[in-house]
Amino acid sequence: MIIMQNTNAIQVDHLTKKFAQQVAVDDVSFSVKKGEVFGLLGPNGAGKTTILRMITTLLKPTNGNITIFGHDIKTESTLARSMFGLTGQYASVDEDISARENLMIFSRLNGLSRQDSKLRTKELLKEFSLENSANKSLSSFSGGMRRRLDLAVSLITQPALIFLDEPTTGLDPRTRTQMWDTIRNLVAHGSTIVLTTQYLDEADALADRVAVIDHGKLIKIGTPADLKHQTGQATMRLNIPDDNNLIKAENIIGTELQSQPNVINNNISASFKQSEQVTNALAQLKAAKIKITDLSVQEPSLDDVFMALTVGKN
Known part of the structure; x- marks a missing residue:
C-alpha cells in the first residue's frame, strides 16, 4: 500500500454529478484528514450517498477531481480502491454459510493465502466478538451480529480508509453502542473513517468534523461543537410558581433573550444565543422580585443545527 506523506486521506475538488437534467451533486469540495472520523449528513435525497459512491469509484463524476491518499481515482483507480474498505447498511455476506x-x-x-486467510479469519472473529457463533448459520444471527460480520469482511485487508454507510441503521441501542466502540477502536488503531448516518447523535458522538x-x-462543514455554536441556539427553561408574575416574567425573558418565549402552564422556555442574555434575564427577574424554580439551560444539539441548515432550504 502506497500512502503519500503530507496528504489528506481524501481530497474532493468541485465534484459534480448530473443525471439527465437533474444535478444530484453541485460543485462540492472538501478534504478528509488522516486519522479522523468525517461525517456526511443530509436529508434523504440530499446527495450524500451519491458523493460516497463517486469517492468509492462506484459512480463516475460528471465533473471534479477526487484523490485518495494523493492518488487520483481516475488515473490510479486500482491503487485508490486498494486503500479503502466499504461497508453498507445492508449486509453483503452470504446467508447460507x-x-x-x-x-x-x-x-x-482478497488475495490472501489459505493459511493467512485462516489467521485473519480467527483475528476478525475475536475482534468482533463472533467467536462463539463462528460456525453457526447466519439465519440465527441478530441484526447486530450480521452488521459486525459485514464490517469484519470490509476490514480483511486492514484498509487505512473505511467508508461506513449508515452502519447502525435498524440496530437496537445496545448493539448500536457496541458498533460505536468498534468504530472508536478502529480510529485508535490509525484508521480514517467516513461515516454517513441518519442518527445525528451518532455523528455528534463519533465525528471529528461533519459536512452538511x-x-x-x-x-x-466543521466540528460538531463549532456548528452548534455557530448555528444552534441554546434554550433556557424555568418555572414561575406565582401566576400573578407570569406575564411580567414572560416579558422580561422575551426582552432580554431577544426571542419569543413559549409558555405552558407556569413553565417558560426561550432560546438565546449569548450566555450573557441569560445572566441579564435572571438579574431582571431578581430585581422584579419574581421567584423562579426548576431553572435549566439546554445546549443546542446537532439536531438543532441540522434543522436550521436544511429545513425550508431551496
Missing part, C-alpha cells in the same frame, strides 16, 4: 466460511471466502478473494449536504450542495 457460516461467519467463518464467509470470512474465509472473502479473505481468499442539502440539495446536492455543501451547506456547512
